[in-house]
Amino acid sequence: MDVLEAIRTRRSVRAYSARPIPAEVMQRMREALRSAPSACNLQPWHFVFVTDAELRRKAAQAANGQLWMAGAPVTVVACGLPAQAYKKMGGYGNSADVDVAIAVDHLTLAAVADGLGTCWIGAFDEPQVKQLLGVPQQVKVVAMTPLGYPASADLNHPLEEGRRKPAAEIFSLNRYAGPQGSADSCPNRKAPKRGSSRAHDGSGTRRRTS
Helix, strand or coil, X not given: CCHHHHHHXXXXXXXXCCCCCCHHHHHHHHHHHHCCCCHHHCCCEEEEEECCHHHHHHHHHHCCCCHHHHHCCEXXXXXXXXXXXXXXXXXXXXXXXXXXXXXXXXXXXXXHHCCCEECCECCCCHHHHHHHHXXXXXXXXXXXXXXXXXXXXXXXXXXXXXXXXXXXXXXXXXXXXXXXXXXXXXXXXXXXXXXXXXXXXXXXXXXXXX
């Protein structure tokens, strides 16, 4: 699977098999994270691989009760180290969040190329996660993702064009020609099309993969 195919095939998987991930596959996942670029190559990150079943359940509970996460054999907790990051991104910003996001994106693409599923988790109670995993106060929990084999192979599937904005809306040439105002932080998702792939969210309903 080439990079573009991985990009178009990666979906947010919310139902997992209990099948263990072989050691050699886990090593490739670690290398995907480790190989990611960062501002000034400072690599201001640390990744906790949570394999203990009870800790995974508690991490899922801290993620707004998204207990389906615990069905995957691994939960990756991606932490940023602001004190070690580049501090003048755009002239003023700390790069830790962006650096960690790049690394996690590398992981999601490496995962789909190896037949694994992921789901970016940003809805969580950071103090709870920190307490659970012993994360120091000065370290930021940026994101989490379950990591495991999807419960069914079709949960990773090619992107449906209608699920993304048209190119004319998001690209411009030489000068900015995009939206001028703000929008809702999490607008309602489009209703699933008939025959589209969806995944269980653990609540007895089925949710659309993104």
